[in-house]
Amino acid sequence: NISQDIDHILETQSALAVDLGGTNLRVAIVSMKGEIVKKYTQLNPKTYEDRLELILKMCVEAASEAVNVNCRILGVGISTGGRVNPREGIVLHSTKLIQEWSSVDLRTPISDALHLPVWVDNDGNCAALAERKFGHGKGVENFVTLITGTGIGGGIVHQHELIHGSSFCAAELGHIVVSLDGPECLCGSQGCIEAYASGIALQREAKKLHDDDLLLVEGMTMKKEDTVSAAHLIQAAKLGNTKAESILRTAGTALGLGVVNILHTVNPSLVILSGVLANHYVNAVKDVINQQALSSVKTVDVVVSNLADPALLGAASLVLDYTTRRIY
Amino acid sequence: NISQDIDHILETQSALAVDLGGTNLRVAIVSMKGEIVKKYTQLNPKTYEDRLELILKMCVEAASEAVNVNCRILGVGISTGGRVNPREGIVLHSTKLIQEWSSVDLRTPISDALHLPVWVDNDGNCAALAERKFGHGKGVENFVTLITGTGIGGGIVHQHELIHGSSFCAAELGHIVVSLDGPECLCGSQGCIEAYASGIALQREAKKLHDDDLLLVEGMTMKKEDTVSAAHLIQAAKLGNTKAESILRTAGTALGLGVVNILHTVNPSLVILSGVLANHYVNAVKDVINQQALSSVKTVDVVVSNLADPALLGAASLVLDYTTRRIY
Ligand SMILES: [Ca+2]
Ligand SMILES: [Ca+2]
Ligand SMILES: [Zn+2]
Numbered sequence A, B: 001n002i003s004q005d006i007d008h009i010l011e012t013q014s015a016l017a018v019d020l021g022g023t024n025l026r027v028a029i030v031s032m033k034g035e036i037v038k039k040y041t042q043l044n045p046k047t048y049e050d051r052l053e054l055i056l057k058m059c060v061e062a063a064s065e066a067v068n069v070n071c072r073i074l075g076v077g078i079s080t081g082g083r084v085n086p087r088e089g090i091v092l093h094s095t096k097l098i099q100e101w102s103s104v105d106l107r108t109p110i111s112d113a114l115h116l117p118v119w120v121d122n123d124g125n126c127a128a129l130a131e132r133k134f135g136h137g138k139g140v141e142n143f144v145t146l147i148t149g150t151g152i153g154g155g156i157v158h159q160h161e162l163i164h165g166s167s168f169c170a171a172e173l174g175h176i177v178v179s180l181d182g183p184e185c186l187c188g189s190q191g192c193i194e195a196y197a198s199g200i201a202l203q204r205e206a207k208k209l210h211d212d213d214l215l216l217v218e219g220m221t222m223k224k225e226d227t228v229s230a231a232h233l234i235q236a237a238k239l240g241n242t243k244a245e246s247i248l249r250t251a252g253t254a255l256g257l258g259v260v261n262i263l264h265t266v267n268p269s270l271v272i273l274s275g276v277l278a279n280h281y282v283n284a285v286k287d288v289i290n291q292q293a294l295s296s297v298k299t300v301d302v303v304v305s306n307l308a309d310p311a312l313l314g315a316a317s318l319v320l321d322y323t324t325r326r327i328y
């Protein structure tokens, strides 16, 4: 009837967005305009069963809350660490950052429980979709995003579409290797940019320094119970700790060379850095491009994302873009 | 009239293929089936004027010979070192391998002189087109080719089409960096796979060894007037020269890591190695993939090209493919 039709028009078309990271499991209601209407955060459980149960519980809660805030949920979009087959909605394989997370069908149980369509892609690809719909990537034909957080993820947009690759393993940009030896990586390789420049890598180096009593300098205090983190390393460098500076310089060079390799492979016009370390690295990346990239690719723009939360917004855009165009 | 029509039917649709390399300038008549009907080779002149003059002279000669061998020339396809704008038929920029070869319009003068359509792309991209039309890449959706000769070139096919990039600088795979320092490259950077694994790089290392009297081992002879080359280094390693072996091992590792980086960026199902050093490197590349690539990309096939001459065949396929589909 007419009053129901009007209700429908007044509702905001929205998505349930799920982000599965190394630490947290988050669910949000995201509107068509990219507004995060409501957000729920829990620690990501360590086992497959607990994780799936919690995802369902949080989604059901968010879906019922959506009615109260007048949001019509079009579907569920899931961003997760690891390799994903987005056609089937399956997590193929994850590094140790998320355990018990290989060969996991996410679409079937969630779609069955919520009676909604479900889309899944990895966090890097979701971040790229978020940039395409809401961020610096809007209207840009070829761009790359690199997320420097706990790990390093990436997504590549070519002719306005994601490159997924022949086995859904494209844009695993954290595992670009920039050294013939180099530090060991969680993936089993060594010399990956993730092993030099991720939050985990910086934390590893900070701990090493701290164990040798070489981390803290004047102006820094740490309580016994504090966990040594990447932030401490950055703070120490700013306060003149030359060993910390040198570690961060190497990390920036490694990340910059990773970007140079991306430029020489797919030659995007734009590189968008996001994640907690993006601001820290942006100048180092620009410097390395200036020093080591072919002149023809130096026209590339390197910017820091202006999105509050690329993973959640990307998970949402899996829904918001795909439901409106009705094709995968 | 009818007899002319029959003549036309009996003619073989063919292309004039031009290959501009660091050493040679070659022109060939190539048939629709990929047969090299006739080939002309000259040294590539050192100046722009001499080079363009010789290209025109050789093309005119080949075009008139085409009539004698009953080949109908549909157009001219040019493969050249350097970055190319294939839409405009312009060489944008070349490394020192080909001098006076930046901002060069090839299409206009050649098209004017020969009254034929002219297509231009870089050697790596041409090699990829050759593999797509005549080689292992036939029908393969996503593949990469890497040409290890004097330099290292590459081409990337994604969804059956070349990736050219936002400034025609995609697939500059020779300048993927795999070391935070590493040997200097002709491009001005350092640690590029071309600086480790190209013919020039191996020759540079062979010369260094020879200067220190460390190259020749039992079973090898060299005349005073012989130029030390990559082949000498490979021969020395085979005869037990451990220094030569170690240099080649590093070169193979560097090339293999370059391929790993390509796999983690565009995730092709197939990597095709071509060029004089392809057979030498193929096992090293496979080994490095096994050791350092993510498990999800290890399904990639790595093969050596079975094409006689990817650059010439690719130059020809610029013509043979584009004239039949009538779009760029
Ligand atoms: Ca990714
Ligand atoms: Ca190329
Ligand atoms: Zn790795």
Ligand SMILES: [Zn+2]
Residues within 6 Å of the ligand: B174, B175, B185, B186, B187, B188, B189, B190, B192, B194, B195
């Ligand atoms: Zn280089």
